[in-house]
Amino acid sequence: MNILERYHAMDYGPAPEARNEADAWLAARDFSKALFIDGAWKAAASGKTFDTSEPSSGKLLAKVSDAGAADIDAAVTAAAKALPKWSASSGYARAKVLYAIGRAMQRHQRLFAVLESIDNGKPIRESRDIDVPLAIRHFIHHAGWAQTLEKDFPGHKPVGVVGQVIPWNFPLLMLAWKIAPALAAGCAVVLKPAEFTPLTAILFAEICERAGVPEGVVNIVQGGPEAGAAIVNHPGVQKIAFTGSSEVGKIIRKATAGSGKKLSLELGGKSAFIVLEDADLDSAVEGLVDGIWFNQGQVCCAGSRLLVQEGIADAFIAKVKVRMSRLRVGSPLDKNTDIGPLVDRTQLDRVKGLIAEGARQGAVCWQPDAALPTTGYYHLPTLATSVAPANILAQEEVFGPVLATMSFRNTEEAIELANNTRYGLAASVWSENVNLALHVAPQLKAGVVWVNGTNMFDAACGFGGYRESGFGREGGREGMFEYLAAKPPVGSAIKPATATSAQPVEQADGSAIDRTAKLFIGGKQVRPDGNYSLAVATAKGKLAGEVGLGNRKDIRDAVAAARACKAWPEATAFNRSQVLYYFAENLSGRADEFASRLVQLTGVAAKAAREEVEQSIERLFLYAGLTDKFEGRVHQPPARVVTLALHEPVGVVGIVAPDNQPLLNFISLVAPALAMGNTVVAIPSERDPLLATDLYQVIEYSDIPAGAINIVTGRSAELCGVLAKHDDVDGLWVFADADTCAKAEADSIGNLKRVWTGNGRSLDWTSSEAAGEAFLRRAIEVKNVWVPYGD
Ligand code: NAD
Numbered sequence: 001m002n003i004l005e006r007y008h009a010m011d012y013g014p015a016p017e018a019r020n021e022a023d024a025w026l027a028a029r030d031f032s033k034a035l036f037i038d039g040a041w042k043a044a045a046s047g048k049t050f051d052t053s054e055p056s057s058g059k060l061l062a063k064v065s066d067a068g069a070a071d072i073d074a075a076v077t078a079a080a081k082a083l084p085k086w087s088a089s090s091g092y093a094r095a096k097v098l099y100a101i102g103r104a105m106q107r108h109q110r111l112f113a114v115l116e117s118i119d120n121g122k123p124i125r126e127s128r129d130i131d132v133p134l135a136i137r138h139f140i141h142h143a144g145w146a147q148t149l150e151k152d153f154p155g156h157k158p159v160g161v162v163g164q165v166i167p168w169n170f171p172l173l174m175l176a177w178k179i180a181p182a183l184a185a186g187c188a189v190v191l192k193p194a195e196f197t198p199l200t201a202i203l204f205a206e207i208c209e210r211a212g213v214p215e216g217v218v219n220i221v222q223g224g225p226e227a228g229a230a231i232v233n234h235p236g237v238q239k240i241a242f243t244g245s246s247e248v249g250k251i252i253r254k255a256t257a258g259s260g261k262k263l264s265l266e267l268g269g270k271s272a273f274i275v276l277e278d279a280d281l282d283s284a285v286e287g288l289v290d291g292i293w294f295n296q297g298q299v300c301c302a303g304s305r306l307l308v309q310e311g312i313a314d315a316f317i318a319k320v321k322v323r324m325s326r327l328r329v330g331s332p333l334d335k336n337t338d339i340g341p342l343v344d345r346t347q348l349d350r351v352k353g354l355i356a357e358g359a360r361q362g363a364v365c366w367q368p369d370a371a372l373p374t375t376g377y378y379h380l381p382t383l384a385t386s387v388a389p390a391n392i393l394a395q396e397e398v399f400g401p402v403l404a405t406m407s408f409r410n411t412e413e414a415i416e417l418a419n420n421t422r423y424g425l426a427a428s429v430w431s432e433n434v435n436l437a438l439h440v441a442p443q444l445k446a447g448v449v450w451v452n453g454t455n456m457f458d459a460a461c462g463f464g465g466y467r468e469s470g471f472g473r474e475g476g477r478e479g480m481f482e483y484l485a486a487k488p489p490v491g492s493a494i495k496p497a498t499a500t501s502a503q504p505v506e507q508a509d510g511s512a513i514d515r516t517a518k519l520f521i522g523g524k525q526v527r528p529d530g531n532y533s534l535a536v537a538t539a540k541g542k543l544a545g546e547v548g549l550g551n552r553k554d555i556r557d558a559v560a561a562a563r564a565c566k567a568w569p570e571a572t573a574f575n576r577s578q579v580l581y582y583f584a585e586n587l588s589g590r591a592d593e594f595a596s597r598l599v600q601l602t603g604v605a606a607k608a609a610r611e612e613v614e615q616s617i618e619r620l621f622l623y624a625g626l627t628d629k630f631e632g633r634v635h636q637p638p639a640r641v642v643t644l645a646l647h648e649p650v651g652v653v654g655i656v657a658p659d660n661q662p663l664l665n666f667i668s669l670v671a672p673a674l675a676m677g678n679t680v681v682a683i684p685s686e687r688d689p690l691l692a693t694d695l696y697q698v699i700e701y702s703d704i705p706a707g708a709i710n711i712v713t714g715r716s717a718e719l720c721g722v723l724a725k726h727d728d729v730d731g732l733w734v735f736a737d738a739d740t741c742a743k744a745e746a747d748s749i750g751n752l753k754r755v756w757t758g759n760g761r762s763l764d765w766t767s768s769e770a771a772g773e774a775f776l777r778r779a780i781e782v783k784n785v786w787v788p789y790g791d
Pocket residue numbers: 165166167168169170174192193194195223224225226227228229230232243244245246248249251252265266267268269299300301397399425464465469470
C-alpha cells in the first residue's frame with residue numbers, strides 16, 4: 001500500500017464520550033417520583049409511569065411518573081400560589097435566580113449533554129456544542145431582561161401562570177426557550193417535556209432546587225398528550241406556550257379559543273435551502289449538511305427542501321452525494337458521529353413511510369452505501385431528486401434525514417418555489433452576492449432567513465414562524481412580550497347584534513337625493529353580490545340610508561383585491577406615511593360633514609361628535625408619523641454575524657370594528673394596519689356603517705392604492721366568520737361580542753392566522769390604550785435575517 005492508498009484507507013477510530021456520570025445519575029434517581037411540583041418530587045396521583053428508552057439501543061432507561069389531570073391541577077395550584085410573590089419580587093431578585101440557573105447549568109454542562117444524547121439520540125457533538133451552551137446562554141441573557149423589565153416594557157405586567165408544552169427534538173433547549181423568558185417576566189410555570197425525552201428536564205428541576213428558584217415558580221410535570229391537554233385546558237393558566245407539530249398546534253388553538261388565554265405556537269416547517277448559481281458551492285454543501293442532517297433532520301427549521309439553480313444543479317448534487325457518503329452514522333456518544341438514531345421506532349417508521357410514498361409519487365431516492373448499526377432506530381441520510389412541487393416530500397414535514405431537491409431557473413422562480421408551502425419557519429439563501437441575497441430574503445415568507453449559513457440561533461434574536469409554522473417569537477425583545485400582558489380592555493362587554501337592532505322604525509323624509517352606499521373593493525364602489533341592502537337607522541330611529549349587505553362572495557372578492565394590491569406593501573414607509581397624512585388632510589376638509597353624520601347616527605352632542613372627528617384625524621397623524629419610526633433592530637449575537645430584525649407587514653388583515661365611537665374606532669384599527677404595509681379588509685360598525693362608507697371618497701382622494709383598503713358592510717358576526725375561515729387572510733382583529741371573538745379564534749385554524757380580539761370587550765377609543773405600539777406590534781411579523789461577515 002503506497003502512502004496515497006494508506007491515506008485514503010484511513011478511518012476514524014472510535015472516540016466514545018464517557019457515560020459513567022450519566023449512568024450513575026440514572027441509577028441513583030427514583031423516576032417514579034419525577035414530577036417536580038411546588039418544589040417537591042412527587043409520584044403521579046394515579047401511580048402510573050411511562051417508559052423512556054435509549055434510541056441507539058432501544059433499551060429502557062427509566063420508568064417515569066406519568067402525570068394525569070390531578071397532578072396538573074396540583075402543579076397549576078402551586079404555580080398560582082407562588083405567582084404573587086415571584087411577580088412582585090424585584091427585577092434584580094429574579095435576575096439573580098436566572099443567573100444562578102445559568103451558572104449551575106454550566107457546572108453540569110457535560111452531564112446535561114451526555115444525558116441529552118442518551119435520551120434523544122442526537123450526536124454528542126451537537127448536544128455538547130450547541131444545545132446545552134445555547135440553553136445556558138438563554139438563561140443568562142434573560143437575567144438582563146428581568147432587571148430591565150420595567151424600563152423596557154412600561155405598562156406591562158406578567159401574564160400570570162404559564163402552561164408550556166414542548167417536543168422531544170431539543171428537550172433542554174426548548175425548555176430554556178420557554179422557562180427563561182417566563183421567569184424574567186415574573187410568571188410562574190408548569191412545563192411538560194415530551195414523553196420521549198424527559199431526562200434533562202428532570203436534571204434541570206434539580207438545578208432549580210439548588211439555584212434558589214422559589215417553590216412553585218417552576219413546576220415540571222412528565223407525561224404525554226393527555227397531560228399536555230390538561231395543561232392547555234386548565235382554567236388556572238393564563239398563557240399557553242407550545243412547541244410541537246402544526247397538527248397539535250391547531251388542536252390547542254381551538255381548545256383555547258374564547259378562553260382569553262394568551263397563546264404562542266412554534267410549529268413545524270418545510271424550510272427552503274436556496275442555492276443561487278453564484279454561491280460558493282463547497283460552503284453551501286457544508287451548510288446543507290448542517291441544514292438537513294443536524295439532529296437527523298428532526299429539526300423544525302431543517303432545510304428540507306433544496307432549491308438549486310439549474311445551471312449548477314448537477315454539479316451541486318454530485319458534491320452533495322460525495323459529502324453524504326462521508327457522513328458517519330453511528331453511536332450518538334461517539335464524538336465523530338454525524339448522524340445518530342431517530343428518537344423512536346414510531347418516528348423511524350414514519351420517515352420510512354413518507355420516503356416510500358414520495359418514491360411512489362415519482363421521487364428518486366438515493367442513499368449512500370453505508371452500513372447501519374445493528375441496534376437502534378437509525379436511518380441513512382436520503383436525497384430525493386425528481387421531486388415535483390406537489391410531492392409529499394416537498395410538502396410534508398418529514399422530520400427525518402430526508403432532503404427533497406428541486407431546481408429553478410431564476411430568482412423569481414426560486415422565491416415562488418420557496419413560498420409554495422403552508423409553512424413559514426426558516427430559509428437559507430446562498431449567494432456570493434450579498435445584495436442579491438438581501439433582495440431575496442424579504443420576499444421569503446419565513447420568520448428566519450440565514451444568508452450563507454443555516455441553523456444560527458441566539459437568545460437575543462427572536463425565533464418563530466409565519467403561516468402554519470405558528471405565531472409568536474421566542475428570544476429577544478419580541479419573545480418577552482409573549483409573557484407580558486398590557487392592561488386588558490376595560491370597556492364594556494359588547495352585546496351581540498340582533499337582526500332587528502339596526503332596523504329603523506320610520507322612513508326618511510325624502511328631502512335629500514338618495515345616496516346609495518355600496519361596498520368598497522379593489523378601489524371601486526361595487527354593488528354587493530347578493531343585491532340585498534341593510535337599512536341604517538339614525539339615533540332617533542329614522543332611516544338614515546341603506547348599505548350593501550355583504551356576503552361570503554364579497555369577502556372573497558375583497559380578500560382577493562387586498563392580496564393583489566402590491567403597491568401598498570411595496571411602497572416605502574415614507575410614501576405610506578405621506579399617504580396617511582394626506583388621508584388625515586382630506587378627512588379634515590370634511591370634518592363638519594362627518595361630525596353631523598355622527599350626531600345623526602349615534603345621537604352624540606355636536607361637541608362630542610366634533611371631538612371624535614378631531615381625534616380620528618389626530619390618530620391618522622399619529623400613525624402617519626409612526627410609519628417610518630416603528631422599525632426593526634440590528635442584533636449582534638456572539639458570532640461574526642449581524643442579525644437584522646426586520647418589521648414586515650402581516651399581509652392581508654381582516655378587521656371587525658365595533659359600534660362605539662364608529663369613526664374613531666374604524667380609523668384606530670385601520671390606520672396602524674395600513675401604516676405597517678398591510679392591506680385591509682374592514683367590516684365597519686354594523687350599527688353605524690355609514691361613517692365608513694362616507695370615507696370612500698376621502699380614501700379615493702388620498703392616493704391610497706386600489707385594494708389597500710377594502711370595506712364590506714353587513715352583518716359583522718357572519719362576515720367575521722368568513723374572514724376567520726379564509727386561508728388567504730393572514731391576520732384578523734376582532735372587536736365584537738365574546739361569542740364572535742371566540743368563533744374567530746376557533747375558525748382561524750385553517751391557516752393559523754394571527755387573531756387578535758378584545759375578548760368581547762370594547763375599548764374607549766379615545767384612551768391611550770387604543771393607540772400606539774401595541775397596535776403596531778399586531779400589524780407586523782418580525783423576520784430575523786442573519787448575515788455573517790468576515791472572510
Ligand atoms: P407533538 O406535537 O406530537 O408533541 C409536542 C408536545 O405536545 C409533546 O410534549 C406532546 O406530549 C404534547 N401533546 C401532544 N398532543 C397534545 C395535545 N392534544 N394537547 C396538548 N399537548 C399535546 O410534536 P413532536 O412530535 O413532539 O415534535 C415534533 C414537532 O415539533 C415537529 O413538527 C417540529 O417541527 C416541531 N418543533 C417546532 C419548533 C419551533 O420552534 N417552531 C421547535 C422544535 C420542534
